[in-house]
Amino acid sequence: MSTVKLTVNGKAVAVDVEDRTLLVQLLRDHLNLTGTHVGCDTSQCGACVVHMDGKAVKSCTMLAGQADGANVTTIEGIAKGDELHPMQAAFRDNHGLQCGYCTPGMIMSAIDIVHRHNAQGSGGRLDEATVRHELEGNICRCTGYHNIVKAVLDAAGRMKVSQAAE
Amino acid sequence: MGVEGIGARVVRKEDKRFITGKGRYVDDIKLQGMTHAHFIRSPHAHAKVKGIDSSAALKMPGVVAVLTGQEIVDDKVGNLICGWAITSKDGSPMKMGAWPAMAPETVRFVGQAVAVVIAESKNLARDAAEAVVVNYEELPAVADVHAAIKSGAPQLHPEAPGNQVYDWVIGDEGAADAAFAKAANVVKLDVTNNRLAPNAMEPRAAIADYDSAEEHFTLYTTSQNPHVARLVLSAFYNIAPEHKLRVIAPDVGGGFGSKIFIYPEEMVALWASKKVGRPVKWTGDRTEAFLTDAHGRDHVTHAEMAFDANNKITGLKVKTYANFGAYMSLFSSSVPTYLYATLLSGQYNIPAIHAEVIGVYTNTTPVDAYRGAGRPEASYLIERLMETAARQLNVDPAALRRTNFITQFPHQTPVIMAYDVGDFNASLDAAMKAIDYAGFPARKAKAKADGKLRGIGVSCYIEACGIAPSKAVGSLGAGVGLWESAEVRVNPVGTIEILTGSHSHGQGHETTFCQLVAERLGVPISQVSIVHGDTDKVQFGMGTYGSRSAAVGLTAILKAMEKMESKAKKIAAHALEASEGDIVIENGEFKVAGTDKAIAFPMVALAAYTAHNLPDGMEPGLKESAFYDPTNFTFPAGTYICELEVDPGTGKTSFVNFVAADDFGRLINPMIVEGQVHGGLVQGIGQALLEHAIYDSNGQPVTASFMDYAMPRADDVPSFNLSHTTTLCPGNPLGIKGCGEAGAIGASAAVINAITDAIGKNNLEMPATPDRVWRTIHAA
Numbered sequence: 001m002s003t004v005k006l007t008v009n010g011k012a013v014a015v016d017v018e019d020r021t022l023l024v025q026l027l028r029d030h031l032n033l034t035g036t037h038v039g040c041d042t043s044q045c046g047a048c049v050v051h052m053d054g055k056a057v058k059s060c061t062m063l064a065g066q067a068d069g070a071n072v073t074t075i076e077g078i079a080k081g082d083e084l085h086p087m088q089a090a091f092r093d094n095h096g097l098q099c100g101y102c103t104p105g106m107i108m109s110a111i112d113i114v115h116r117h118n119a120q121g122s123g124g125r126l127d128e129a130t131v132r133h134e135l136e137g138n139i140c141r142c143t144g145y146h147n148i149v150k151a152v153l154d155a156a157g158r159m160k161v162s163q164a165a166e
Numbered sequence: 167m168g169v170e171g172i173g174a175r176v177v178r179k180e181d182k183r184f185i186t187g188k189g190r191y192v193d194d195i196k197l198q199g200m201t202h203a204h205f206i207r208s209p210h211a212h213a214k215v216k217g218i219d220s221s222a223a224l225k226m227p228g229v230v231a232v233l234t235g236q237e238i239v240d241d242k243v244g245n246l247i248c249g250w251a252i253t254s255k256d257g258s259p260m261k262m263g264a265w266p267a268m269a270p271e272t273v274r275f276v277g278q279a280v281a282v283v284i285a286e287s288k289n290l291a292r293d294a295a296e297a298v299v300v301n302y303e304e305l306p307a308v309a310d311v312h313a314a315i316k317s318g319a320p321q322l323h324p325e326a327p328g329n330q331v332y333d334w335v336i337g338d339e340g341a342a343d344a345a346f347a348k349a350a351n352v353v354k355l356d357v358t359n360n361r362l363a364p365n366a367m368e369p370r371a372a373i374a375d376y377d378s379a380e381e382h383f384t385l386y387t388t389s390q391n392p393h394v395a396r397l398v399l400s401a402f403y404n405i406a407p408e409h410k411l412r413v414i415a416p417d418v419g420g421g422f423g424s425k426i427f428i429y430p431e432e433m434v435a436l437w438a439s440k441k442v443g444r445p446v447k448w449t450g451d452r453t454e455a456f457l458t459d460a461h462g463r464d465h466v467t468h469a470e471m472a473f474d475a476n477n478k479i480t481g482l483k484v485k486t487y488a489n490f491g492a493y494m495s496l497f498s499s500s501v502p503t504y505l506y507a508t509l510l511s512g513q514y515n516i517p518a519i520h521a522e523v524i525g526v527y528t529n530t531t532p533v534d535a536y537r538g539a540g541r542p543e544a545s546y547l548i549e550r551l552m553e554t555a556a557r558q559l560n561v562d563p564a565a566l567r568r569t570n571f572i573t574q575f576p577h578q579t580p581v582i583m584a585y586d587v588g589d590f591n592a593s594l595d596a597a598m599k600a601i602d603y604a605g606f607p608a609r610k611a612k613a614k615a616d617g618k619l620r621g622i623g624v625s626c627y628i629e630a631c632g633i634a635p636s637k638a639v640g641s642l643g644a645g646v647g648l649w650e651s652a653e654v655r656v657n658p659v660g661t662i663e664i665l666t667g668s669h670s671h672g673q674g675h676e677t678t679f680c681q682l683v684a685e686r687l688g689v690p691i692s693q694v695s696i697v698h699g700d701t702d703k704v705q706f707g708m709g710t711y712g713s714r715s716a717a718v719g720l721t722a723i724l725k726a727m728e729k730m731e732s733k734a735k736k737i738a739a740h741a742l743e744a745s746e747g748d749i750v751i752e753n754g755e756f757k758v759a760g761t762d763k764a765i766a767f768p769m770v771a772l773a774a775y776t777a778h779n780l781p782d783g784m785e786p787g788l789k790e791s792a793f794y795d796p797t798n799f800t801f802p803a804g805t806y807i808c809e810l811e812v813d814p815g816t817g818k819t820s821f822v823n824f825v826a827a828d829d830f831g832r833l834i835n836p837m838i839v840e841g842q843v844h845g846g847l848v849q850g851i852g853q854a855l856l857e858h859a860i861y862d863s864n865g866q867p868v869t870a871s872f873m874d875y876a877m878p879r880a881d882d883v884p885s886f887n888l889s890h891t892t893t894l895c896p897g898n899p900l901g902i903k904g905c906g907e908a909g910a911i912g913a914s915a916a917v918i919n920a921i922t923d924a925i926g927k928n929n930l931e932m933p934a935t936p937d938r939v940w941r942t943i944h945a946a
Contacts (some may be wrong), residue, residue, distance in 0.1 A: 018289065023789030034194035035187015037419075039367045040452040044872035047367060069419065075187035088185040092177055095514030095837050098845065101186030101367040107185065128885065135880035141367050141420050142672045144848030145880040147841060160577070 003063045005065040008033070009077025015064070023067050024048045024059040027074060033043035035075040035104045039139070046138030050074045056112035058137070075104035078111070087111050087151075096151030098142035105124075109138050110152045114159050127158045171685035172900075175837040179691065180676040183616050189417045189532070192371035192386050193449045200373070201230050201437060203448040204291035206298050207457065208273035209530035211307035211865025215271055215300065218281055224298040228290035230442050231300060232435070235283045243267055243437050244403040246430065248494035249645035252503055254894035255522075258574075260332040261271045263527070264322025265493040267403075267430040267437075273302070274322055274492035275531050277457025282434050284442050288449070292613035303677045307529035311466055311487040322492060322527040328712060331490055331525035337580050341518035345481025347473035353555040359543045360463035361489070361509020361859040362457050362852075363875055364536045366671075368419020370459060374435035378443065382410045387432050389415040389699075390425045390669050391709020392645070395703045398428045405436045408701075412590040415699040418671035422849070423535040424459040425671065426711050427496040431458070441918040456870040461859055464489040464798060465502060465543050468709055471551050478736050479514055479560055479570050484521040484547065487941070492527060495534035499525065503628075504582075504772035505540030505640050511579035511826045512548035513590045513626045513803060514570040519580045520604040535711065537849055537910040541629040549625045554928055563624050563919070571626075582642075583630055588829060592891040594626060596827035597805035600887050606809065609822075610805035620822070621924025622770045625806045627912035631716030631896070631904030632800035648714070651707050652722035654730045656788035658775035660768025660869045662689070662896035665791075667707010668719030673906065675715060681834055682720060682900075686727055687767055688754040705791070713904030716834060717800050718809045725792035733769045735789060741765050741773060741912040800895045800903040804828035806847070808916040812924045817940030819855060819921060821884035826912075828888070831895040831903035838903045840888050846909020847886055851911075853877040854917035858933050876933070 005014045008031060015030045027033040027050070038060050039047035048060040051073040078085040087107050090096065097103040115136045117126045129154045132145070140148060168934035170176050171888040183189050200542040206218075220232035246265040268279045280300055285291035306320040311890055313319055314329040346352060366388075383406050389395050392413040397415070418425060431448050439446045450458070465486050468665060471479035488502035491837070492507040507521040538545075552570075556563035572592040578584045598604075606622050613620035636647030653665040664679055677697065680691035710719070713854050731751065742763050750759045757764040770788075773779060777786035809822040824844055833839045856876035860868040869875035894901030914932060922930050927944045 011365075014685050020289065033187070034191075035189070037191070038193075038451075039369070039811075040872045042452065042871050042873050044877075047365065048254040064940065075185075079186055084185065093184050095178065096183060097184055098674070099367065099420040100180075100189045100843060101191065103184050104187050112903070129881075134883040137875050139367065139879060141365055141849075141877070142424070142845045143841060144844035144846070144878075144886070145883060146844040146885050149880065149885065 004068050004122060006067050007071045007118055008068060009073055017064050019065065021064040022060055023062050023064050023097055026064040027059060033074050033076050037104060039102065044139065045102065046109055047102050047105040049108040049138065051112065056109050062074065066068055075107060085111070086162060087155040090151040090155035090158060094147050094151035096143065096147045102138060102140045106138050106140065106148060110155065113152065114156045118156065118160055128153065128155060170681055170682055172690045172832070172834050174681060174835065176677055176681055176691065176835055178674050178677045179680065180674065181824070188333060191368055191417045191419055192373060192388050192558070195373055195386055196374050197373060197375055197445040200289045200445040200447050201284045201286060202288040203438060203446050204283045204288065204295045205279040205431065206283065206295050206564035207301060208276060208278045208280060210273060210304050211276050211309070212305040213273050213302040214270060214305065215280055216242060216303050217275060219299040220281070221285060226294045226297060230286065232281060232283050233438055233441060235266055235270035238267050238434065238437055239270050241437065242404055244431060246320045246493065247398065247402045247496065248499050249496050250498045250500035252334055254332040255335045259503060259743065260499055261326040261330065262494050263325045267433040275529055275866060276574065277454070277496055277531065279430055284446060286440055290464040294763065296572065300874060302565050308529050309861035309863060309865040310529060311489045311526045311529050313845040313848065316527050316814065322529065326527055329527040331527060333496065333522065333524050335520070335522045336723055338461040338518055339520040339783065342520035344482045344665055345518045346470065346472045346483065350475040350479060351559060352472040352643045353471045353473070353551060353558050355554050356468050356550050357550055358931050359463045359465040359546060360853060362536055362857050363461060363463045363859045364422045364424035364459055364736050365455065365877060366420030366424055367421055369450040369452060369455045369929060370429065370431065372432045372435045373396055373438035373445060374398050374448045376439040383413045383436055383439070384414065385432060385436055386414045386416065386444055386936055388418050388425050389413065390421040390671060390711055392669065393667060393697055393701055393707045395428050399433065399436065403433050405433065406692055415669055415702045421671045422537040423462065423539055423711055426709070427460055427534055437602065450513035450744055452869045452872060454810060456875065457531060457867065460495045460534035461531050462492065463543060464533050467547055467549055468497050469551055471555060473555065475560060475561065477566060479516050481518040482516050482717065484510060486521065486523045488525050489521055489528050489530065491530045491532035493532045495532040500739040501535050501540040505825045506544050508582045509544035509585070509628065509630060510540050510548060510581055512545065513628050515572050516580065528722055530861050537846065538629070538907045539712070540734065541907065542850070542911045542914065545627040545629065545911045546915045548742040549627065550918065553623065555750065555844060557928055563596060564603065567624065567626050583799065584585040586896050587893045588801060588803050588889055589891060589893050590626060590803060593827040593829055596889050597825050600825040600827065600889060601807045601809060601823055603807065613811055619814055619924040620809070620811045621727050621920040623808045623916045623919025623923055625912045625916035625919065627908065628801055628803040629907060629911050630799040631907070632796050633712035633714050634793050634799055635797060646708065647795065649793050650719040650722040651705060651791065651793050652726040653791040654726040654789065655722070656730060656771045658772050660693065660771040662694045663697055664694060664723055665704045665718055666723060667704055668710065668715040669710040670698050674712065674835065678716065678719060678834045678838060679723060683727065686731065686737065689753060689767060713802070713906035714922040717895070717898055717902045717904045717914040718796050720793060720902065721900060722792050722794035724899060725794050726790050729790035729792060730788060733790065736781055738770050781787040796897060798897040800831070802830050802903040802905065802908050804908060804912065806912045808920040810924065812921060814941060814943055817936035817943065819934065819939065822904050823887065824884050825835050825887040827891055828905065828908055829891045829893055830905040833902040842905045843909045847913045848878050848883050849910040850913025851917055853884055854914040854932050854934060856882060856933050
C-alpha cells in the first residue's frame, strides 16, 4: 500500500492504494469519479482519457503512483458550475454522442487536441483530416465519428474565441 | 411541426449527464457489502473438464467462494435457451446441444466459463483465479463451417450429428429450377460474410443482489431488453419468479444486438449472490467481450441469379452455411433464416427464389444478432450479385437495378415478405445526383492519370424492421410476441411521465419520445420525462433491437396518448361546459373550437386529480396505458453509393465520397436519424475494410483485443453526404419505418462494389485489407 497525493479537479486528495492500482481505478473506485470509463484495458479505445498536468493521458495505462504530485482533471472537472466547457457544449449541439460511453474520453482528448493546435498560433488551424488523425486513439462505436469531428471543429472555433476574450 | 415537435432537430435531453460524466452505467454502481466475480475460462476450444482444484484459492485472503459448473447444474439453474424454433426441410426440429451457464463436463469454445471466483475485490478475485487449477483433457476442435460438416470432423454435441443444427429451406425450388432452365444468362457468385465482434464500447456487466428476507433478487445489467431478461431468467433459468426478480438496465453503453441476450455471467451472478449472501458484481474486460459477447454474421454462400434476354431477373438460388459457434444463442436460429432469406428479393422483382440454409456448430464463440442481423448478409449478397451481373452482362450497374426494381406496391415477394410501400427509383436518383454519377468516368480518367484506381459502387438495400406482428412471428417459430407497451402518467401539475418497454442505449429515446408528446399537447419537452429500463417501473416490454423502438414503441406511446387525451377532453369539456367533440388541443390548451374558451393542460390534469368537478361516473386521475402489436414489418430502403480510390502500389483504399439516400418514412428527429445512419455506415464500412473475428484451425481466437481486431477509427472513414426520400409507412399511424440498422445493412456492398470496380476484378472478400486488395490486383 502507498499513499498517493494528487490534485483532482482542483481538490487536493491523499488516497491509500495498493501499489498496482491504476489511475483510472483510483478515480473510479476511490474517488467515485465514474465519468472516466474503461473500454479496452489495452490503451486502444481512449474511454479513460483524463488530463494530467494539462496533457491528455490514458488513465488505464498508468499506475496511480505515477500521478503522485500531479494535477489531474477529469470530465467532471471541466465545466464551470452550470456553464459547460465549449467542447461539452459542442458535443451536445452537434449530436457528437449517442450511448455516451466513449464521450468523456473523446471530450478530454479533443480539448487536448484543440489546445495543442490553438497554441500554435494562427498557423494551428484545425481541419477535418487533422482532427480525424488525432482522434486515432479514441474509439467510438455509435456515431461513425461524423458528428464528433464536427463537434471538435466547432469547439475549436468556440475555444479560440473564449481564449481571445481571456 | 413545433420547435420541439415531430420533425424538429431537437438537441438531446440525455446529453447533459453524458457530457459531464454523470452517466450511470452498471459498473458505476456500488452496493453495500458488494463482492466481485472473476470467471475462470477455458483456454481450449474443445476439452473435457477432468477436475477443478480450488483449495489453494480458497485459502487466499479475501476469497469468499469458488463456484463451479457442476454446482450450478446441481442447483438446477436451467440451461441457456434458444427462443426461436426452426424446422428443417425434413420436418425435424433443430438439433440443439445443452448449454449450461458454466461447463461441468465439456468446454466447446475458448472463453467458456468453468468456474467463478467471488472475492472482496476485483484484483483479489483475479489473483485467486490464477490459483485455481483446472485439469483439461483436450479434444480435437473445428472452427470453420466447411471443416465442421466434413465426415470425420470433431463432433461438438451428441444431439447434433455432423455438427448440423438444421437444414432449412424457403421458396419454391421447382419454380427456381424452371427459371434457370430457361435463362438467357446466369450469374454465379461465392461470398463469405465475415464474422464480426459487436464491440459496444461499454463491456457487459452485472450486479446481482439477493435479499434473503424477501427472497427477492435485483439485477443491474447491460441489457437492451430488461423485461425479456427477467422473463427468461424466471421462466427458463429458475432464478426466481418474476415478482421476486427486478431487472434494471440503467445507462447502457451501446448494444448493437449483443446486449439482447441473457448471458451466463448474469445467471451466475444471480445464483452466486444467493449462495454467498452478498451482492456480486461482474464487469467484463475487452478480451472477455471478444470471447463471450455473441458474434455476428459468419456466412459462406453460393448464389446464382438467372436473367432473361432483357436483363430481367427470373430466378435466384442461394445456399448458405451459417456458423453458429459452439451453442445456440437466444435468437441465433432466426438470424440466417427468417431475418436473412426473407430479404433475398432485395428491391427487385424476382419471380422465383429458393434458398437453403445449413446451420453448423463449430468450436467458436456463439453467433447471434448483430446490427442488421441477417439483413446485412442478404443485402450484401444481392448487391454483390447485381454488380457482378452488370459486369457480366456489360450494362451500367445502376441501370440494371432500375430495370429490375419493384415499382408497384404492395408487393408480395416469393419469400414471405409483403413490401407495403417504397420508391426505389427516388432513392437511387437522389444518390446518383448527390454523387454526380454521370461525371464519374471523367473523374476516373483523371485519377488514372494520377496513378490511382478509382471506383464507384452502388448498393440498393431493403430491410425489414418494426419487428414484428406477434401472430406472424409466432407462426414462424418465435417464442415471444413482439408488441410494445406504453403508459402515460400525467401528474397533478401537468408534467408527464412516459413509461416505455423500449430501451435506449444511445438511440435518444429520452428526446424523440418527448417530441411526440410535444407535438400532440404543445407542452415543452422539459415537462416530459421518459421512464424505461426497470422492470419495477415499467410493467412489461420487449426492448430495443431490429429498429423497432419508433415504429412499435413510439406507436404504443401514441395509442396511450390518444386514450389519455380522450379522457382529458371529457374533463375539459365538462369544465368549459362544452361538448367533448368540440374540444381541440392547441399549444398546451384544450379549447372549444372556434371560440376563445380554453383551459390549460395543467388545469385539466389538476381537475383530474382533485376530482372536485369531474363528469358523473368518471374515475379520478389521468393515466392510460396501451399495448401495440404492429400490423406488418416496415421496410426501410435506400441507395448508398461509394466512390473511392485504390493505390495500386499498396492496395490501400481512400474514400472520395460516400452518399446515402434513405427512405425511413416519417422522421421524428432528423439529427438523431442522421446519427444512426452515420454509425451504421461505419459499422458496414468496418466490415468491408477492417473487421474480422478470426480463429485458427484449432479454434483459438486470433483477434481478442483492440490490438488485433481492427475497429474503425476516425481516420479510417469519411464524412457522409446524407439525404432522405420519403414514402410514409402505411402500417403504423406515424408512418415510421425505422433507421437504426440501415447503414450497417447497405454500406459494405457499396464499398466492395467500388473497390472491385476500381481494380477491375470481381472477386474480393471482406475485409478488403490493403494486403488482400494488393494481392487481388496482382493475382494472375
